[in-house]
Amino acid sequence: MIRFDNVHKRYSDGTHAVDGLDFEVEEGTTTVLVGPSGCGKTTTMKLVNRLEEPTDGTVYYDGTDVEALEATELRRRIGYVIQDIGLFDHMTVGENVATVPELKGWDADRTDERVDELLDLMGLPPGEYRERHPSDLSGGQRQRVGVARALAAGPDVMLMDEPFGALDPITREELQDEFIDIQREIDTTILFVTHDINEALKMGDRIAIMRDGKLVQYDTPTALLDEPKTKFVEEFVGPDRTLKRLRVLRVEEVMRPEVPDEYADIVDAFQGNDAVVADGGEIVPVAPTDSAQVALSRCIQAGVEALPVVEDSTVVGVVTESAIRNRQSEGA
Amino acid sequence: MLAAVSFLGELLSFAAENAGRLARLSYEHVAITLWTLAIALPVAVSLGVVISYYERAATVVLWVAGVLMTIPAIAFFGVLVPVLGIGNPPTIAALVAYAQLPVIRNTYIGLTQADDAAIEAGTGLGMTRLERLRRVRLPVALPVVMAGIRNAVVILVGLAAIGAFIGAGGLGDFIFYGISAGDTAMIVVTTVALSALALAFDYAFGVIEQWLRLRNGEEVDRAVLTRTLAAVHARLS
Numbered sequence: 107m108i109r110f111d112n113v114h115k116r117y118s119d120g121t122h123a124v125d126g127l128d129f130e131v132e133e134g135t136t137t138v139l140v141g142p143s144g145c146g147k148t149t150t151m152k153l154v155n156r157l158e159e160p161t162d163g164t165v166y167y168d169g170t171d172v173e174a175l176e177a178t179e180l181r182r183r184i185g186y187v188i189q190d191i192g193l194f195d196h197m198t199v200g201e202n203v204a205t206v207p208e209l210k211g212w213d214a215d216r217t218d219e220r221v222d223e224l225l226d227l228m229g230l231p232p233g234e235y236r237e238r239h240p241s242d243l244s245g246g247q248r249q250r251v252g253v254a255r256a257l258a259a260g261p262d263v264m265l266m267d268e269p270f271g272a273l274d275p276i277t278r279e280e281l282q283d284e285f286i287d288i289q290r291e292i293d294t295t296i297l298f299v300t301h302d303i304n305e306a307l308k309m310g311d312r313i314a315i316m317r318d319g320k321l322v323q324y325d326t327p328t329a330l331l332d333e334p335k336t337k338f339v340e341e342f343v344g345p346d347r348t349l350k351r352l353r354v355l356r357v358e359e360v361m362r363p364e365v366p367d368e369y370a371d372i373v374d375a376f377q378g379n380d381a382v383v384a385d386g387g388e389i390v391p392v393a394p395t396d397s398a399q400v401a402l403s404r405c406i407q408a409g410v411e412a413l414p415v416v417e418d419s420t421v422v423g424v425v426t427e428s429a430i431r432n433r434q435s436e437g438a
Numbered sequence: 439m440l441a442a443v444s445f446l447g448e449l450l451s452f453a454a455e456n457a458g459r460l461a462r463l464s465y466e467h468v469a470i471t472l473w474t475l476a477i478a479l480p481v482a483v484s485l486g487v488v489i490s491y492y493e494r495a496a497t498v499v500l501w502v503a504g505v506l507m508t509i510p511a512i513a514f515f516g517v518l519v520p521v522l523g524i525g526n527p528p529t530i531a532a533l534v535a536y537a538q539l540p541v542i543r544n545t546y547i548g549l550t551q552a553d554d555a556a557i558e559a560g561t562g563l564g565m566t567r568l569e570r571l572r573r574v575r576l577p578v579a580l581p582v583v584m585a586g587i588r589n590a591v592v593i594l595v596g597l598a599a600i601g602a603f604i605g606a607g608g609l610g611d612f613i614f615y616g617i618s619a620g621d622t623a624m625i626v627v628t629t630v631a632l633s634a635l636a637l638a639f640d641y642a643f644g645v646i647e648q649w650l651r652l653r654n655g656e657e658v659d660r661a662v663l664t665r666t667l668a669a670v671h672a673r674l675s
Contacts, residue, residue, distance in 0.1 A: 193559070
């Protein structure tokens with residue numbers, strides 16, 4: 107969807123912000139650019155919507171050299187979310203979200219409908235929020251409006267530059283989780299910039315680690331944790347790689363789709379009640395999309411070796427502590 | 439005490455006897471002021487927009503507008519009367535010059551006030567430079583521009599009186615006549631009318647400014663008229 111072909115960006119002061127970048131952001135994926143500050147990740151992102159122009163090399167958008175496209179036209183096809191949010195404070199929430207549809211000349215009915223739909227999606231009921239001004243909202247709500255505004259005209263690509271960076275940890279976590287759900291619904295190609303490796307591991311299907319304008323490693327989160335290619339990546343990922351793997355590993359990847367006899371009592375106990383008191387504590391089931399970390403922590407808390415996996419209130423299998431453990435040692 | 443009461447009586451009887459002429463002169467005065475605004479505002483606002491893009495021109499333009507303000511009206515007339523004749527045209531031309539500084543300056547300040555992040559987001563979402571001006575920078579600047587206009591209008595109402603010196607009419611007529619005839623009541627009543635006019639303009643433009651701020655979602659202490667208009671608006675919609 108987006109391809110960088112030997113892209114360089116040098117500034118007149120001599121800074122080599124992007125140094126020979128070669129990689130492709132695949133359609134439908136969330137690709138995270140991550141690295142220490144000053145590594146060129148934001149510049150790389152801005153090369154896509156032409157807020158920056160490469161000094162050498164070519165950036166392709168859907169097969170076309172971006173230089174060959176009209177900058178404003180290109181930008182209207184790309185959603186853009188920044189850390190400082192940049193809402194238009196003089197407009198209402200609804201007017202903010204309507205920005206790109208209006209620039210594109212949609213008719214008023216279609217725009218209104220779309221605005222309401224997006225506010226609903228972002229958990230801001232239109233009846234309550236559409237006519238309010240951004241200054242009335244909390245930081246988290248403001249960034250929700252920022253995301254809604256970027257999604258308004260149904261972009262093929264979203265560029266998100268540390269979108270949750272300025273929020274408090276709790277709100278950040280909340281918005282990350284919500285955005286992961288939204289992302290499944292909208293199926294857009296996302297290029298996401300962050301300096302936080304945990305956020306990268308959580309949000310990304312693919313992660314591009316950058317340093318000094320160069321791509322150091324481009325891999326899936328699991329591959330990155332299993333096989334860091336350089337010392338730098340290893341240090342950047344941190345010494346607790348094994349624990350981080352638990353976070354990217356989903357229950358559905360390690361669960362058993364049937365209930366073996368030895369765990370039947372745990373499942374039975376669970377099915378009797380919503381949460382059953384076992385030896386240690388109550389058994390809280392997990393969902394297939396939960397992380398192995400959640401499953402493991404609930405196992406330990408309840409003092410059991412396995413947990414039922416529940417989807418739409420039916421038991422679809424079990425996940426065992428040993429399965430998680432085995433998977434982890436395979437990786438390491 | 440008695441003298442004061444009798445002077446007040448004198449003023450009231452002058453005002454009563456000359457109500458019609460005072461109204462006509464006030465009307466002329468307002469007309470001169472409005473004509474001045476009609477010409478001065480497009481010029482000053484455009485200049486303000488242009489210098490918001492060219493930082494270096496800003497210093498020069500604001501300096502020139504500042505210098506214009508220091509030129510005495512009489513000197514202006516000396517230059518303008520031979521070219522434009524007497525009456526309204528040279529008066530309005532001079533007033534247009536005086537209106538420049540407050541309006542250019544406030545337009546410039548207002549336009550540079552928009553949040554950088556909002557400008558970046560606007561650009562990133564695909565607004566052209568003109569669209570950013572129209573959708574983001576101008577709406578944010580408008581209340582500040584209106585404050586400048588309000589400032590200018592008060593100055594204009596006062597200065598317009600001097601136009602009578604070269605036959606422009608307006609309330610200045612009575613002031614000059616009162617001075618030459620030694621008619622104190624005439625001078626005082628006309629001056630009060632002039633001040634009332636200036637205050638009325640000030641209030642009206644103040645209400646417009648508040649309305650613009652409210653529309654932008656800002657918090658303001660509302661004037662009585664703003665509250666009334668808001669109540670009427672709420673009733674109607």
